Amino acid sequence: MSVATETTARTPAARVIEMAGRGHRSIPVLVTLAIIWAVFYSQSSAYLSFRNITNLTLQIATTAILALGVVFVLLVGEIDLSSAVLSGVCAAVAAGLAVNSGLPLPLAIAVAIAAGMAITLIEALVITFGVPSLIVTLGGMVILQGLILVVLPPEFTVSVAGTSFAKIASTAIPAGTSYLLAAVGTLAFAAYGTFQYRERLSTGTRTSPVSVVVPAVLVAAVLFGGVFILTRQRGLPMPVLIVAVMLLIAWYFTTQTRYGIHLYAVGGDREAAQRAGIPVRRMVLYSFLILGACAAVAGMIDASRQLGVSVTSGGGPLMLNAIAAAVVGGTSLFGGRGSIWSAILGALVIGSISNGVQLLGLTTEVQYFATGAVLIIAVAVDVVLTRGSLLPTRGRRS
Template sequence: MSVSTSTAPETPARAGRARVGRLFEGAARANRSIPVLVVLAIIWAVFYSQSSAYLSFQNITNLTLQIVTTAILALGVVFVLLVGEIDLSSAVLSGVCAAVAAGLVVNHGQPLAVGIAAGVATGMVVTFIEAQIIMFGVPSLIVTLGGMVILQGLILVVLPPEFTVSVAGTPFAKIASTAVPAGASYGLAVAGTLAYTGYRLFQRRERLSTGSLSSLAAVVVPSVVVAAVLFGGVYTLTQQRGLPLPLLILAVMLLIAWYATTQTRYGIHLYAVGGDREAAQRAGIPVRRMVLYSFLVLGVCAAIAGMVDSSRQLGVSVTSGAGPLMLNAIAAAVVGGTSLFGGRGSIWAALLGALVIGSISNGVQLLGLSTEVQYFATGSVLIVAVAVDVVLTRGSLLSGRR
């Protein structure tokens, strides 16, 4: 005897939820940078409507300087998230690296290059140790949480008895105070535009050689957009005193990271490990080594972020790397489009996410609003970003819900 089954008729409420779910899923699966840019535009519009000074040349310059530390640290966090791990200690590590570098330059009279090299080496050694423990099977959340506590004690050991190092008037302070003149800045914009256009032309030629269709507009339009962004940014930032060196450091790091993750075999392995670690292992990809490399990159980024921040603050103390820096770096990576589940994201997420988080903080400070407003806004944006990430990972906003 056959048993017939019937499906319950779809109620209007359920149909409405399904339509909303499909709407969010479609938006989530689009280019991840587009929703971020839309959110950024909304944030700027809201704060500009409250104060016209928000988009002034001076405030935009301040905003870019404020986000550099977060963006550099978030860049390292992106590498760790891409392999399916997480780190909670890199903010405090940035303070330890800055203390090592500043101590050598200021208190021991070492050249700036020696101090920077020592700071970077410190970051790599710490993350190397953490990665080794993680590769033994201890969850990265626990390892880096414990590492954060240890590093909070280590910075007390590294700092002198007065627990502070002032870098004012030393070569260390020039890291943040140096600015590239307008002429050289425009030269860099020209070089960047030409390099990008050449890259797009090379891509078009590769497609044509394989028989794929590729219009010239695919080269011209993106190149014009990049040129507008570069020249507009240089024009805006040089209205004050020139292109800030920290911003140039960030740009160089982003370009190197972009090339490594998109144009090399290392990048292919990186995404493969984060997407499916077991499949990557079966394919012969050195999973343990890729995890190690990601943490080493984070160590370098943490060291550079700490030194840039201490140069801008003109000193290192026990509070260096403390506060919301770690939360902001993780939030920037996730808000910018990097998945918490690994295998999906872009290097540019660090910059876009830092812009979103920094724009909220900058606007709150400019308008004299309470800190609670900043926390509410930042937390809300982070929750929405993670919800989008869950959609992309599970395939549905309403997965598992009835």
Template sequence: MSTQQVRSVPPIAPNEPDTPLLSRVVEGLSGRYRSIPVLLVLGLIWLYFYSQNSAFLTSGNITTLTLQIVTTAILALGVVFVLLVGEIDLSSAMLSGVCATVTAQLAIKSEWPLWLAILGGVAVGVLFVLAEVLAVIFGVPSLIVTLGGMVILQGLLLVVLPPEFAINVAGTDYARISSTYLPSGWSLALGAAGWLIFCATRYLGHRERGADATSSAVLVVGVPAVVSGVVIFGAIAILSEGPGLPLPVLILVGMLLIAAYFTGRTRYGTHLYAVGGNREAAQRAGIPVSRMVIYSFLVLGVCAAVAGMVEASRLLAVSNSSGGGPLMLNAIAAAVVGGVSLFGGRGTVWAALLGALVIGSINNGVQLLGMSTEVQSFATGGVLILAVAIDVVITRGSLLPNRR
């Protein structure tokens, strides 16, 4: 009998389509690479305006641009916290005007110490959003609550203003908030300290995750360290060519760093994203959902008050137009354009800065080229719609609409 050599044939696995490249890209954009499209858009905007007018990227104009976006970025930071828990706010811009006016009344008319007047303005912002969020927790949609709050604040602004409907803050300590500049030496020292803290935080986080591969360490620690160093020291060098680093910029960066720590390194941040990602699942996991929503609105109240004070100091006055205009639209647009999802649970606090840079660069470039305000509105609205469309694609994981 002939012996036949039988070879074992591995079972044929069912045909499983490979993950499409587009799906992998969408998955990456929903995570750590979400800021890449924003940076690309920002680079294209800067390249276009620089090609039209070389003065766009001069140190003087960049300093002007930075001061112009501080108010929007601070307010957008508060909006980010509300969006992360799946809510929306339409009243924070008007609230910033009311808080700035209250602070001006206390500091100038009542002659309170500036620090005490600032605390009074912040207290007004916190108390008002607390009243709003209690209505939201009760069950009223945040869109309706904050829309009604915006109307109430418009009337409240007229109440807290004097009969002439304006308070001039020029020549007072209030005005020094925006007119104070840090010398280059102090700016570099603070920048170096912030950069070292950032690098140490990345390294410790890398060690805690147990990832000790060299290639992983280069990607997780080395590349961000180099990029952040270039950005930090480059920005300080540009902004320090004039009188120094503006105090409002330092206030903004400080608030961003504090917010980044609490959202990225604490249990509060974990709960924040859990509530925004799936509120019912977070409730079943024992996370205090209502408390997290309240915390988010309270952060917004503080940010609105600080934004209003910085803007009033920059404009040297408060009036019945404080907190009005396109500020609310720009703040929401900055948060969404920067990468925060309107559906909650995705995005970082740095989206406030990136989005404000995009919106502010468009506005600054349009003004520099002498274009009409219509072009500015068209561009801002178009970028906002594009950002929301990208967010929708990332949420459903496909370019194709859902079949119903």
């Protein structure tokens, strides 16, 4: 078949797939989330109540932060299976230092984050020498399962109830302060948008003030709407603020800096990035270091919510949920495509299913079936968008 024939033979479906691959991949995620909410709300009006939405945001905080770290690793074309257990190890380190050793909480948190980054640095160094990340992190997961037994005291548990450690998750920011933070965030975003708008004008690029006003209005609606909903109980939960700050920092570095350009270049085509002078090995190391920090923060928030650390910390479906959140949210398993917003969107999808199942008193099997189905569909969509066709790739005939 000639090139001309191939071009003319492109179906409307192929053109739609191509546009979706280049466009906003978060739209299908938002549609899926709306469907999930509608289904559960039809079964129980309490599902979208202020109280339950607040509970949902608290439940997904750990998954969202861990998924944020996973996104950075996926963007460079790697994968990590050990970060969930690592979060438990870091939580055990922080709780042991703050509760058992009497170390000031900020210092204990810093040590735990440093420990998480050190462990992922070791894994990344092995990976950069050519060992597949799947094998390295699978082995790392097993090692960390033994390490948490070493870090924990002989009774294999550390209780943080009644300590300053427990306040990480239980602290609520008053409504007035929360609205002030929303206003500051909106103004900062609008100011940065205005700065970019003036830079485009100075370079002769044709642009419209609408490109500044519309995003600022949307950000204001999200921030003030979120604060309104989440402060209806005691106030804005501290874990929600931590997630928001981490997402904003990650958004800035992945979209507004040279680091972000290099990150996507390495994931898109590692050999081409190497030829262009991009430090590929260093970018892989950076991604795993970020994952280590995110795992430590996620583990400490989870330990604060659970009021303790044990041998089961970081276990269960946490690793699966974090990877699923990143992929369901729109980050490609093949590297180079996705955004940090995938973490929160995917965590909302996974968490909404779990929350709805628990609220309706359904069996755990339903949650696993639904989560697994959503993950498979998300990966299938990613494969279709990657190859640009609904049909499997076949050898072309001349």
